[in-house]
Amino acid sequence: MTYHFGRGRSRWLPYLLLLPGIIAYFVVALGPSLATAVFSFTDATGLPGAPVNWVGLDNYREFLFLGQAARDNLNAVGRTLIFCFFVTTIQFALGLLVAVILNQKLRGRNFFRTLYFMPVILGAVIQGLIWSLFLYPLGGPLAEFLAIFGVRSEFLGAQPTEAFAWVIVVQIWANMGTTMIIFLAGLQTISAEYYEAARIDGANRWQVFANITWPLLTPSVNTNLLLNVIGSLQAWQLFLVLLGYRNGTQVLGYLIYATGFGQTSGSVTSSFRQGYAAAASIVMFVMVLVIGMTVQTILRRREARIMG
Amino acid sequence: MMRRIVLLSLIGMLLLSSALIQPVAAQTTLRVLVHQNPPMVEFMEAFNQQFQEQHPDIVVDMSVVNANDLSTVTQTRLSANDIDVIDMFGFANAVQPYMVDVDPPNWQQLADAGLLMDLTDQPFVANYDAATIADAGTYNDRVYAINLGRVSYSGIYYNRDLFAANNVTVPTTWSELVQACETFNAAGIPCMTAGGRDGWPIFVGAYGLIGALYPDQAALVEGLWTGTITWNDEAALVMWSRMQIYARDMIEPGASGIAADAAPGRFASGAVAMFPGGTWYAPAIEAAEPEFEWGYIPFPGSENVEDNQYLFGKYDQGWAVAANTPNAEAALLYLEVFSDPENYQAFVNAVGFIPTQPTAQLNTQLGEEVAPYLANFRVGYEQYWVAPRGVGQYANPWASYFQPFGTFDDPQALADTVQADLQSGLDAVGS
Structure with missing residues (x-):
């Protein structure tokens, strides 16, 4: 058997080249994840020098079963799923629509591709600032526009349901560019010959989309769905920037951040509870894992059925 | 021959320059963390400037964070041993004997973890009134913070x-x-x-x-x-x-x-x-x-x-020092200069806090407005409450x-x- 890197010691070269990456993965990703799992069984505060005691399943018991706080936590889990559902479906559909449109030969399509992708490169703080100004209820652009029709709203400061809906809007605006780019890349791999053949056979636009574009986009569909599902389940930055710790709006990701860094009381006198926050992180990890694996299994089966 | 002349010239210049150049004093960078409060930040910038002029061997690097983020940043920077002087909030609501199974407030956690320097024996502590030091700076009989003023939030x-x-x-x-x-x-x-x-x-x-x-x-x-x-x-x-x-x-x-x-x-x-x-x-x-x-x-x-x-309120901002700071001397000097009655009076004038140094007075319009109620000042609910x-x-x-x-x-x-x-x-x- 010919071996690319030669024989003897040279055979170890690829492993040597992989080593920095593996070390980086352990130090940056796997190590902290394992540490989080261990911390979830302790009362760690995250402060150096503070005693760390093994508390067994106490943090999980508290998160899932202790008092009204546990019910609030489960409500946050429910809200996370609702957030995931709306963000995934709307972002997916919009990204696909925009990608299909911008895959046509249109004047200025590169400008529009850049325009739709631009929010992705802004950080959550800038995204939040832009939308806070846009939704400013005392003379902001949208407030002024709605005032023409006699409608007024507090937007981000409104009832939790409306405030929550605005975060969904901003999340989609912020990430739709990624979905669009992945679809665009997928669309450009589809050979023009298929479309030509379909047109010769007399297929209309919908038939072309349903029978050629959609099936051949399967790898992009799978990638986007998985990214959207996992990304929205883990979202928390926009909740912090746009709403802060506000009753009836927290999702699990933000709850973990607020608990771990002592921001749950709405004042500056709450506690550091990183052990408890780690347990909540593991709950979220399990949720993401189960949903992610289920979605991936379904998508793989679909891909196998379509692509053969 | 030419090479030798050039070489000797270079060596000569090197020796001359090393003799002429004064050794540069090692500078200490003092890292200070404060929360966002525009008048206070403005005062602190001017104070830092003055402090640096008086102590050219110290450079003050002040970070300003939103009040909501202060505890987060305090925790992370203390953990990284990346801060020397810390703005402490709410050093008041310690766990009371009737409170069962509660998490101590974050300042208490910091003190318990040994992350705050014991300031008990520092001379500048005596510049503040004893009641304030007891109520808003002392824990387990040791002083961990000097409180810079009371505020009312109920007006x-x-x-x-x-x-x-x-x-x-x-x-x-x-x-x-x-x-x-x-x-x-x-x-x-x-x-x-x-x-x-x-x-x-x-x-x-x-x-x-x-x-x-x-x-x-x-x-x-x-x-x-x-x-x-x-x-x-x-x-x-x-x-x-x-x-x-x-x-x-x-x-x-x-x-x-x-x-x-x-x-x-x-x-x-x-x-x-x-x-x-x-x-x-x-x-x-x-x-x-x-x-x-x-x-x-x-x-x-x-x-x-x-x-x-009645005016209800709280002890507001205080200064604490990181226990493990490598710049302890500079940090304590910073607090000493700040606590000088003249500087503290300027701080109170700028920020509008009800003073915690007995010699200071609130010589502002706010001072006149709250003067009739100062005898009725009470610490508010938020400063006592710790949730189960x-x-x-x-x-x-x-x-x-x-x-x-x-x-x-x-x-x-x-x-x-x-x-x-x-x-x-x-x-x-x-x-």
Whole structure:
């Protein structure tokens, strides 16, 4: 058997080249994840020098079963799923629509591709600032526009349901560019010959989309769905920037951040509870894992059925 | 030969330059963390400049963070041993003996973890009054912080010109306050504003209402913990009903979009008649509109004038030093210079804190406004409260639970929810 890197010691070269990456993965990703799992069984505060005691399943018991706080936590889990559902479906559909449109030969399509992708490169703080100004209820652009029709709203400061809906809007605006780019890349791999053949056979636009574009986009569909599902389940930055710790709006990701860094009381006198926050992180990890694996299994089966 | 000449010349120049150049004194970079409060930050920048001029071997690197993020940044930078002098908030609400199974507040966790330097024997501690050091800097008989001032958060700023123009007298009872707001609203003038975008200014603005109905706030906290007081008893229902009026009818529509830092400017612009807020806003109001005529009164939350004579508040910002700082000498020098009575007086003048050094005086308009109530200053509920584990998210006396900021529009329903959320925590810890 010919071996690319030669024989003897040279055979170890690829492993040597992989080593920095593996070390980086352990130090940056796997190590902290394992540490989080261990911390979830302790009362760690995250402060150096503070005693760390093994508390067994106490943090999980508290998160899932202790008092009204546990019910609030489960409500946050429910809200996370609702957030995931709306963000995934709307972002997916919009990204696909925009990608299909911008895959046509249109004047200025590169400008529009850049325009739709631009929010992705802004950080959550800038995204939040832009939308806070846009939704400013005392003379902001949208407030002024709605005032023409006699409608007024507090937007981000409104009832939790409306405030929550605005975060969904901003999340989609912020990430739709990624979905669009992945679809665009997928669309450009589809050979023009298929479309030509379909047109010769007399297929209309919908038939072309349903029978050629959609099936051949399967790898992009799978990638986007998985990214959207996992990304929205883990979202928390926009909740912090746009709403802060506000009753009836927290999702699990933000709850973990607020608990771990002592921001749950709405004042500056709450506690550091990183052990408890780690347990909540593991709950979220399990949720993401189960949903992610289920979605991936379904998508793989679909891909196998379509692509053969 | 030529090479040798060049080489010798170079060596000669090197020796000459090393003889001429004075050795550069090693500079210490002192890392200071403060929270965002524009007048305080402005003062600190000027103070740092002056400090650096007096001590050229020290460079002050000051970081400013939002008040909501202070505990997070304090934790992370202390963990990374990346901070020397820390702005400490709320060094007051220690766990009381009747509190069961609670998480200590973050300052207590920092002290327990040995992350704060023991300042007990530092001479500058004596510049502050003993009661302040005991109440807001001492833990387990050791001093970990020097507190820089008290603030009241239970007062209301009012626009003197708008009051005069609309023939409204300064309210001294709850009914008079309601009447005043109705008059302003009828005239198309929003009654009150608040920095609702940051969340806390809405409920902190109504803390005076709690104070007027529960003058002994330490007893209130103990009563809630022991069950002798509930958030849905008769007295509490009065509070909730008034909080609803405050949130629904008194605060202007759109206040949820105003940032805490922007609210004093909006009040100073003359757009609204009143502004329920802390004394720390006074310098910002004066800076925004120096000619603006304003006054400050305790929140008249009770129908009894006598109950409305108290100012409730807290010990505000304090300085602590990281125990493991490599720049301990510079950090202690920084606090010593800051604590010099002359510098402290300048700080109080700039920031508007009620002084905690006995020689200092609040020589500002705010000082004149609060002078009649200073003898009645009391530490507020928030400074005593530590929640049991398992409490629900509504277990607080917050006006922001009411519409338009929250979901509730029925005081009885909210009172029952708040008590149930609190009780679930008390039951969970077996209190």
